[in-house]
Amino acid sequence: MEINGVAIDDTFAEAFSMHMNRTLITAYEEDWARITAQEATGFATSIIMSPAEAGIEYILSPEATPDRRPGVRVIFATSKKETLEQQLNARIGQCILTSPTASAYDSTPDPKDFFPIGRQLAMFGDGHQIKKGPIDGRILWLVPRMSGTFVVQENFGRTKGVAGGNIIYFCKDLGSGMTSGRAAVKAIEKVEGAYTPFPGGLVGSGSKPSSRYKGLVASTNERYCPTIRAKIPDTEVPRDSEFVMEIVINGLTEEDVGAAMAIAIKEVCSHDGVLRVTAGNFGGKLGKYQIHLHDILS
Incomplete structure (x- = not known):
């Protein structure tokens, strides 16, 4: 798609x-x-x-x-x-x-x-x-x-609501990442029932639920870090991407979160410099909800 x-x-x-x-x-x-x-x-x-x-x-x-x-x-x-x-x-x-x-x-x-x-x-x-x-x-x-x-x-x-809905997208540079991200957060504000909890709605430090250090429950998700992609065998960062952004979306219902994710994806894809969109998951180990990108966009 x-x-x-x-x-x-x-x-x-x-x-x-x-x-x-x-x-x-x-x-x-x-x-x-x-x-x-x-x-x-x-x-x-x-x-x-x-x-x-x-x-x-x-x-x-x-x-x-x-x-x-x-x-x-x-x-x-x-x-x-x-x-x-x-x-x-x-x-x-x-x-x-x-x-x-x-x-x-x-x-x-x-x-x-x-x-x-x-x-x-x-x-x-x-x-x-x-x-x-x-x-x-x-x-x-x-x-x-x-x-x-x-x-x-x-x-x-x-x-009881739903938390942790998200999109991750790869950008050419800082300008394209921040401009598209701030526009997406503004678009999400028009979706009743959903919200973005991070600073300005944007996540600059996407994490994974594990760490090599004892006592830490989360650490940087190195597969999405452009500055160290040459050292990470399974990096997700494309060669021409220097900036990766995540938008985390919570909401009152799964439908609210999915609607906000869809609007966010469409908004970021309307901006220059956005190369690819994906989402964060851990194979079903973190939560019971699976919000598929192609489903919410179809």
């Missing part, structure tokens, strides 16, 4: 399950809601060392939010259920409550259960907090603060 002359390998991305929550952040203007979302999803690239995998999922107009203000939805993902509750408490409490004008609402579809995050954070009001609702099905807490009232939903949901 080819798209605009770019070869698409007949392979699959290997993905796995994670516990997820989707939170809606609103603020007095979209730019500030996005800034708040970026803070709330910080240090959340990979569970290899980060406490969560998080990112911006979708931008909402004021007409689509509970308080009729601009909104940004984010998704938080963790390996363990109890860790998700801890991360929601910390991130909403330290990054959204502290952000002037920002409020937080649960937006998790079909939740399996709930965490009383809002009730716990409302104690910051030191007895001055007020419980309201239900309003459009939501129980809300109104917490006084210097920049006005912090509105937070009482319960935040948990669901």
Whole structure:
């Protein structure tokens, strides 16, 4: 298969399950809601060392939010259920409550259960907090603060999502790799239910789940490193490629992840300097989901 002359390998991305929550952040203007979302999803690239995998999922107009203000939805993902509750408490409490004008609402579809995050954070009001609702099905807490009232939903949901969807592509140089990658991440933002947890959505250090050093659970994936390809017998890097990029995509469902992967592939293939597209997998040892590139593009 080819798209605009770019070869698409007949392979699959290997993905796995994670516990997820989707939170809606609103603020007095979209730019500030996005800034708040970026803070709330910080240090959340990979569970290899980060406490969560998080990112911006979708931008909402004021007409689509509970308080009729601009909104940004984010998704938080963790390996363990109890860790998700801890991360929601910390991130909403330290990054959204502290952000002037920002409020937080649960937006998790079909939740399996709930965490009383809002009730716990409302104690910051030191007895001055007020419980309201239900309003459009939501129980809300109104917490006084210097920049006005912090509105937070009482319960935040948990669901099981899919993490580790990915594409890897080979480029002629840095310029073609970064330009195509940033455009692909922007295109993924239009896919509801999917997000990219790495810095700016891009992965500059793709890894494998093993290491020659004791105690390390991951290390550089040398088969995709252009600077050492001459020393790696089974290198994947073409001779004319000097830059390799990966985009990791998580989502609420396998279909969401597949749709985002397809859009990302089509976008990168529309740029000059992209030579070939593949995906990372470890023969089914890492996760139960296999998202085949040719299937999502057909």
